[in-house]
Amino acid sequence: MNSTDQSRIIYPEQLSLQSVHIVRIVSISTTSFNRFVLNVMGPIPDSSCHVIQETGIPAYWPLCTAAKAFTTTILQPGGDLAYTTQQWKRALETIRADDGPSIPNTSMRLCNHGELTDQGRRQMVSLGKQLRQLYVDQLKLLPPLLTDARTVSFRSSPYLRALDSLQHVVWGLFPPSARSASFGLPLIVMRSPEDETLLPNEDFCKRFIEMSKAYARRTADQWNESSEMTYLNSLLRKYMPSQKLPDEFYSSKVADIIDKIAYEEEFGAYHESREMRRVGIGALLGDVTERLVAHANHSATTGDTNQKLFLAGSHDSTLGAIMASLGVVDVEAKRKWPPYASALAIELFSDPEGEDMNPLDSTSTPRASYSQLSAEQKTRLKRYYVRMCYNGQALVVPGCRRPGHNWNGNASFCSLATFKQVVDDFTPRNWKQTCKENLGEASFPRVAEPAGYW
Known part of the structure; x- marks a missing residue:
């Protein structure tokens, strides 16, 4: 099992799973x-x-x-x-x-x-079935029969392959037999391209476009004359463009070098630039964190909340940007382009022993930063924990390693308070306006701004 292999993921009995956000990329297309x-x-x-x-x-x-x-x-x-x-x-x-x-x-x-293939369609239905086995059959987060449409939320980017891919996952996760008449048809939310933040918007966010081009140029300058590129040219140049692709194109070393260079061009900026994180993926992670905080606040006062699952049909650029921006990709280790049908689950847990059931102080706005929350709200968030799972592996946000910022010393369970502060650091207050700012200015920070902290 690739995308949802949870064999290495442990769900502690002391914690209660409250909700999950799943961001996944299109399958084989x-x-x-x-x-x-x-x-x-x-x-x-x-x-x-x-x-x-x-x-x-x-x-x-x-x-x-x-x-x-x-x-x-x-x-x-x-x-x-x-x-x-x-x-x-x-x-x-x-x-x-x-x-x-x-x-x-x-x-x-x-x-x-750019169309989903037969194999891709089958793979997405299989992924949906695997998600059902985990979150319905095993963990009981969702009921076997959906009756309340507010329980789940589906969203897709404007690209047809993302929409098709999402629909196949939904079919495997909640086939018609798992939906009651009161639930109705699955509702899939979409945005117009100029408003889209489910992936880094390379068509309408001018500052993101400008910065992406600058980092692409820097990557080319860095690698064009490198020993790795010399190696690639020595093997592949003679075949271009006169013949069919030879075996050398499928060499593991060739693939590793290409993967490394492609990753650096597409995602390297998120590791070092707060502004790139802000214009590229900050709006989406701001949405996710807003829902996590709303769930914690609602659950703390009522003991329940409606939405248990948010499922997004997105792209490799989305997953790579999220993980790089949160610093969960080891800079020194091999950094790989997200493979087809990858899935990133952002799970929210509560500690039943520590839940604060005092009345909710509702003075803040839904998008309020951590510094704007009341002392009581900040205390409540510390009783909730966020874990990220990518293709069967738990990830660790660097800022969550410090004592007091995780659950019982397990850094993969980051306190919601800490997770929110990390995301707040690059969440734009007005994404469209942010996309218009700093045009023509330097694209690289004077000093590297490491991801995963605040």
């Missing part, structure tokens, strides 16, 4: 655009799709059986809002060398770019 493409030629056997001349890589892959059975909701004419569904199948039209259309005539299984 096709590339978002053609790789190694300079020219295309031909239809090739079996797939009737074009092949990249220089490498032999098909431009479109016959891995999407779902293309034979898509469904669209149709609103019938009239004023009674009558809906029906229409099934349809899809063929991908390509362009010949002379710009004329070339329609595949032997396959209805071709994947469009």
